[in-house]
Amino acid sequence: MxxxxxxxxxxxxxxxxxxxxxxxxxxxxxxxxxxxxxxxxxxxxxxxxxxxxxxxxxxxxxxxxxxxxxxxxxxxxxxxxxxxxxxxxxxxxxxxxxxxxxxxxxxxxxxxxxxxxxxxxxxxxxxxxxxxxxxxxxxxxxxxxxxxxxxxxxxxxxxxxxYGEFVLTYYNDDLFKKHDVDKPTDLASFEAALAKFKAAGITPLANAGNDHPAGHWLYLLALSKANATWVDDYQLYQGKVDFHGPEMTYAVDKYQEWLDKGYFEKKDVGLKGSDMTEQFVSQKRPIMVGGNWWFGSLTTDITDFAWSTAPYPGSDDTLGSGxxxxxxxxxxxxxxxxxxxxxxxxxxxxxxxxxxxxxxxxxxKPDDITNAKSRQLINAFHQSQDNGGLSFYPDWPVAGYYDTWVAATQNLMNGGKPEAVLDELAGPYEKYRATRS
Structure with a gap:
């Protein structure tokens, strides 16, 4: 990269x-x-x-x-x-x-x-x-x-x-401590944490298939194998995007692997974003990857355990923008x-x-904010922005593409073949791109 x-x-x-x-x-x-x-x-x-x-x-x-x-x-x-x-x-x-x-x-x-x-x-x-x-x-x-x-x-x-927004990781610090799980610093340690929670009988990752979170996960996994050229080709039509290339292929394969290992629950396929946050707030899932737009309500809703935020450790880039x-x-x-x-x-x-x-x-300016937890969040956003790491959202390039991403990720969660899911995502995108002047 x-x-x-x-x-x-x-x-x-x-x-x-x-x-x-x-x-x-x-x-x-x-x-x-x-x-x-x-x-x-x-x-x-x-x-x-x-x-x-x-x-x-x-x-x-x-x-x-x-x-x-x-x-x-x-x-x-x-x-x-x-x-x-x-x-x-x-x-x-x-x-x-x-x-x-x-x-x-x-x-x-x-x-x-x-x-x-x-x-x-x-x-x-x-x-x-x-x-x-x-x-x-x-x-x-x-x-x-x-x-x-x-x-x-x-x-x-x-x-x-x-305001600005980006996708980051939320950790239940108390559950990490209780089960002696180390905070992840890279993809290997992230997957090690997932495996250790699963071995303890805990599904580690909060998710929601009938809303944006599941598609955000899929795109985040693709970004972990992408570079700036791929992102600009996809979002700004600077060049051709191969949906069966290494970026998206890795994303669907890794997503399916985590489903098979039980890191996600397949029954999450029908859930909305608010259901995902409830999984985290109720301490049923120790890790949530989601937007900073959940941060304020979590600060209010979580009263019985310690929690923290950090960038997703598996990628330099994340979803985000103004x-x-x-x-x-x-x-x-x-x-x-x-x-x-x-x-x-x-x-x-x-x-x-x-x-x-x-x-x-x-x-x-971050220094003008007295809320220490908020100031940490704001600094993290500016760091991602200054490093060119805000890579927008997967449904932006095509009108109506949000519904396509929801349907495709639900298809994957319901056992659809990765190749078919990639075809499902490629269809509307390539059709629109062919009509551009």
Whole structure:
């Protein structure tokens, strides 16, 4: 694998090349700030963060600040589920029911697709006006910027991320101590820990097949054998990707091996992400590999055992990026109010709160955060980002690809042949790639 420095330089060069190829004109039908036919007295806002989670608390504080600075404006807030917005955003944003500002998932298949369809406002002028681009690093902004084909890394900003995210390992320190298991430092010691827990009658790994965690595991295993060129070929279409090459073949083979050894439970095939975290919180599984978005709720929910976090020891790269972002629909009625709200979420006060509550602010320095556990998490994110180790997510390249990844990993967990699973993943990707201009 390339060194961290080589990966970082190459990633930036490739992203620069992608940006240079993007057209400078905004996508058709996307209006600028203040073009909606609203009354300037109502802000309609949607997000899908879990109540009492770090980001929900931050957005609550941002809403309170917005009300303080806009005393004559009514805020109509609706909490949606991730699935509701994921499945229905295109239809809703193409109607008169569109909110003024909405949290939305980043990536070609989501923000990129809606931008290409003309359903999102081009925020580029606002980014320059407010200096948001000076608060958000180039790497973290890749998934906020799109070209005319709706592919990330372009010149036009269609979303404003406030936080960062990445996938890491959560350990139940008490169970490791109880069963005399050493904390892993590399893949060999990680697998040794899995074997020792299994020998003690404990399934070591939390998992959820009917949600993103199982697919995240599969992609993380592929990343352990990949280099920056492979990642950019896959995510940015810089070159051809062989789904039967060593990266993905290793991933399905290792995944099947761990299933056969009982490190994962095959019955986890129908579980959701919240079920996975419950396995960890209830101490049924001593190891969970998942996003930092679980960190805040774990801090609240875990009261009876010691736990810690660390990078997954089997790979230099991990899944991660700038976080989901605020978008302003083209049909939003009060775009200037939406602009003001977004600016508040980028303020020092709200950014610091994101960090104190256990998430990763993009515009706050780690040393400004007093919560020691959160500060450790934020430093780990910055280390991965600075080393070029944030390799995005497996479902981003193709619209509708999330469902393909869920189905493929469920197929593998249900005993499907690895070769067939790779064909299942390759089909939609190669079909889309063949249509690109």
């Amino acid at each position: 390339n060194s961290p420095r080589t990966r970082t330089v190459r990633r930036r060069n490739l992203l620069l090349a992608a940006s240079t190829l993007a057209l400078l004109a905004p996508l058709t039908a996307c209006g600028g700030s203040g073009t909606g036919a609203g009354d300037g007295k109502t802000l309609r806002l949607w997000h899908y963060e879990q109540e009492d989670g770090a980001l929900s608390k931050a957005w609550d504080a941002a809403i309170a600040e917005f009300k303080r600075t806009h005393p004559d404006v009514k805020v109509v807030f609706e909490r949606k589920t991730f699935e509701q917005i994921q499945q229905n955003a295109g239809m809703i944003l193409n109607s008169d029911k569109a909110p003024d500002v909405m949290e939305y998932n980043k990536g070609n298949a989501t923000t990129g697709l809606l931008a290409k369809q003309g359903l999102l406002t081009d925020l580029t002028p606002l980014v320059k006006e407010h200096g948001w681009d000076r608060k958000i690093s180039e790497d973290a902004s890749v998934t906020a910027r799109y070209n005319e084909d709706g592919e990330m890394g372009g010149e036009q900003w269609y979303g404003i991320p406030n 976080g989901n972002h605020w978008v302003i629909p083209t049909k939003a009625k009060n775009k200037e109010l939406a602009e003001d709200f977004i600016d508040i979420t980028m303020s020092d006060k709200i950014q610091k709160l994101i960090g104190e509550e256990g998430n990763i602010p993009l515009a706050a």
